[in-house]
Amino acid sequence: MFQFNFNVNSEAETDPQTLGGEHGETVQVWLPAQKHEITHSHLLDPSDVIAEITLCKTKMKYLTMSSALKKLQEKETACNLSTVLDKHSDLVPAVYEGGLTIWECTWDLLNHLADMDIIFKNKRVLEIGCGAALPAIFCALHGAHITLQDYNEEVVNFVTIPNVALNLYNKTSRNASAKDEHLTESLSSKATFYSGDWAAVNQLLSSQCEYENEQTENIRKDADGEERKFDLILTSETIYNPSCHKKLLDLMTAHLKHDGLILLAAKTHYFGVGGGTQQFADLVKTQGQLDVHFITSNNSGVKREIIQMKFKN
Secondary structure (H helix, E strand, C coil): CCEECCCHHHHHHHHHCEEECCCCCCEEEECEEEECCCHHHCCCCCCCCCCCCEEEEEEEECCCCHHHHHHHHHHHHHHHHHHHHHHCCCCCCEEECCCCCCHHHHHHHHHHCCCCCCCCCCCEEEEECCCCCCCHHHHCCCCCCCEECCHHHHHHHHHHHHHHHHHCCCCCCCCCCCCCHHHHHHHHCCCEEECCCCHHHHHHHHHHHHHHHHHCCCCHHHCHHHHHCCCEEEEEECCCCHHHHHHHHHHHHHHEEEEEEHHHHEECCCCCCCCCCCHHHHHHHHCEEEEEEEEEEEECCCCCEEEEEEEEC
């Protein structure tokens, strides 16, 4: 049986991301949104342990989670996650949202992408709750521009960006100059990175879209921001917390192109937490904007599914 190592009450007692509510209840304070720039420091060291996979002749590399964890524990910047890392917790609400683990449904989503007849070249792809970002990297290796979001900035800086650099730039810190002018230019043209809560990221993306549109000549203005929205939105193992379902759905519908596609890979039920695919699909149907199609990705143990969503005609 799959179950998160997850205890809301005990963590909330000492969690710096919670505050007392008006009537004494615990109120979670979610992290603000940030955009992250790529620097030379994101390149991996030759001593880092790298894993490789091949999917439909597409080779991908990624930093092993044990190696990423070691790097985090060695850095002072890991202080926000120090308690979580020490306790080996899978999840702590509003503090750490699981980005240091590659969960089962990530592999389901990768295999599904490889089986689909999609031309990724010049497509805009958003992966929400990306962690290692393997599904988005697969798209990027086939020509897509990818935008990546994870809740924790430590995950983005120590896992997501290094993995993207490893696959799309293919240099380590040893064989790349500290003043390599091509690093930022090369990767920024292929990938964009954000951290923070989904509601905050939604607002930041919308604000950036509005600003960029204001800077565009009137003849080229994109009234509804369609050009800056995404052809494909990917997410896996992100619906375990029912209280976050609405802001995830709001983020997806706000930034999906009219003819775009959402692929959400998840378990039918997350024991010990409460979320699941049917519960999320019910919210989607209640909102009434998207058509929903279920695809079973694994029937052994806890059933895993991929929810495919498009705007209704």
